Amino acid sequence: MAEKQLWSGRFAEGPSEATLSFTSSLSVDTRLAWYDIAGSLAHAIMLGETGIIGKDESEVLAKGLKQLLTDLESGELDFSTELEDVHTNVEHILTQRVGEAGKRLHTARSRNDQVSTDFRMFVRDAVLEIVTLLLEVQNVLIARAEKETGTIMPGFTHLQHAQPVSLGFHLLAHVFRLQRDAERFLDAYKRLNQCPLGAGALAGTGHPVDRELTSALLGFDRPTDNAMDTVSDRDFALEFAYDCAQAMVHLSSMGEELVLWTSPEFRFAEMPDAFATGSSIMPQKKNPDVAELVRGRSSLAIGNLMQLLTVMKGLPLSYNRDLQEDKGSVFSSYETLSTCLFMIGPMYRDLDFNRERMAQACADGFLNATDLADHLVRRGMPFRQAHEVVGAAVQHCVKKGKRLESLTVKELKGFSELLDKESLEYISLDACLRRRTSAGGTAPERVEEQLVSAKAIMGSHRAECEGEVARLYEVWEDLRK
Numbered sequence: 001m002a003e004k005q006l007w008s009g010r011f012a013e014g015p016s017e018a019t020l021s022f023t024s025s026l027s028v029d030t031r032l033a034w035y036d037i038a039g040s041l042a043h044a045i046m047l048g049e050t051g052i053i054g055k056d057e058s059e060v061l062a063k064g065l066k067q068l069l070t071d072l073e074s075g076e077l078d079f080s081t082e083l084e085d086v087h088t089n090v091e092h093i094l095t096q097r098v099g100e101a102g103k104r105l106h107t108a109r110s111r112n113d114q115v116s117t118d119f120r121m122f123v124r125d126a127v128l129e130i131v132t133l134l135l136e137v138q139n140v141l142i143a144r145a146e147k148e149t150g151t152i153m154p155g156f157t158h159l160q161h162a163q164p165v166s167l168g169f170h171l172l173a174h175v176f177r178l179q180r181d182a183e184r185f186l187d188a189y190k191r192l193n194q195c196p197l198g199a200g201a202l203a204g205t206g207h208p209v210d211r212e213l214t215s216a217l218l219g220f221d222r223p224t225d226n227a228m229d230t231v232s233d234r235d236f237a238l239e240f241a242y243d244c245a246q247a248m249v250h251l252s253s254m255g256e257e258l259v260l261w262t263s264p265e266f267r268f269a270e271m272p273d274a275f276a277t278g279s280s281i282m283p284q285k286k287n288p289d290v291a292e293l294v295r296g297r298s299s300l301a302i303g304n305l306m307q308l309l310t311v312m313k314g315l316p317l318s319y320n321r322d323l324q325e326d327k328g329s330v331f332s333s334y335e336t337l338s339t340c341l342f343m344i345g346p347m348y349r350d351l352d353f354n355r356e357r358m359a360q361a362c363a364d365g366f367l368n369a370t371d372l373a374d375h376l377v378r379r380g381m382p383f384r385q386a387h388e389v390v391g392a393a394v395q396h397c398v399k400k401g402k403r404l405e406s407l408t409v410k411e412l413k414g415f416s417e418l419l420d421k422e423s424l425e426y427i428s429l430d431a432c433l434r435r436r437t438s439a440g441g442t443a444p445e446r447v448e449e450q451l452v453s454a455k456a457i458m459g460s461h462r463a464e465c466e467g468e469v470a471r472l473y474e475v476w477e478d479l480r481k
């Protein structure tokens, strides 16, 4: 028998099969079931506390909803596809189980404030999980960077050899990128953690609701301010989608780097077998597929952000059904980022760096050319002139197949009288690396400082995240008492 819709009273006939299936969001929003039941539980308690419904009815509802949570957790809750979404299903099942009291649950509530509440609670958990995963990846990178502060490798610009850097310094660059990602997520968290319940359909409610109470019961910082804004607002989803896209762009860059580094042209690293796959035809192949897929899946996160922005851009206030199209992208971005973070940490942990090859690669590309120019500057030559002089020396080396440090003193003198034997010591690659002692530079002692500050920031992100996880744990314990 067809299930009755929540709004059947207005209609002489039910919706067509096609309309029902077209408008249904159950396949997507089933994922919000736990949050929907928890949100309903807080709402039911508040209805009883304020006397909007009887205490006894509130208790019946609360008991029924707690049981729904338990059943959902043990996989014993089945939703009917004939009902349009998860919210309708929860209310329907509850009413079937507890009878008349179930019909009072939706007092002073609309699906518009309800959806937003559920969705915010989902994004809240997603943020905490992603920050935790981001911290794990940073930990791996830090542990590897600590051992490589003296490992010399070419630093690149335009993918051309530029100046010598340490591998530790290079790995730390990734850490600081991910650190900003974590910070962005935690910052978004502050704005999203406000409770929509009580906003109603768009204008608030005439019932004497206690919005502070539902907000507190669900672990929100406070209720939202303006009911109309509240039911229209998906900024929290957009921010989350942006933060995911931004983090995926960082991971994609790391993936690309691993594809390059493990190629026979670079040979800077060997991909652990566990993160590679073979070819169906070429027996010799070992392909960096995980790294490639991380790079490839960033497209999803970017596309998801565009999808959501596009849904939002032309909507008048307040709730419009288009808003139902807000969840798929967010779920997809969350899954994409969390699975990529899950893979990329262990991949970096087990990566086999080829230090010898990195050192060899430093022989090419005149990584010390800037230092030779700086050396002339120290001896009084204006930098622009020194740049010309060294440029000419490089041109000479290219013709002769030489390196700058293998030029004879006589050859050097031909470029500038200011150059001598000491100049050659000045441009040894090791000296070039150690000299870059400006704050944030690649010199080992500066990298040590960066390690310290990276760890300090990670510590504060971890404390913030763990504190919030523990707080929410208590919130749920209290709610289900």
Ligand code: ARG
Pocket: 025, 029, 084, 085, 111, 112, 115, 319, 321, 323, 324
């Ligand atoms: N499934 C819908 C959504 O996700 C529920 C809201 C429907 N609200 C309404 N006013 N028709 O947005």
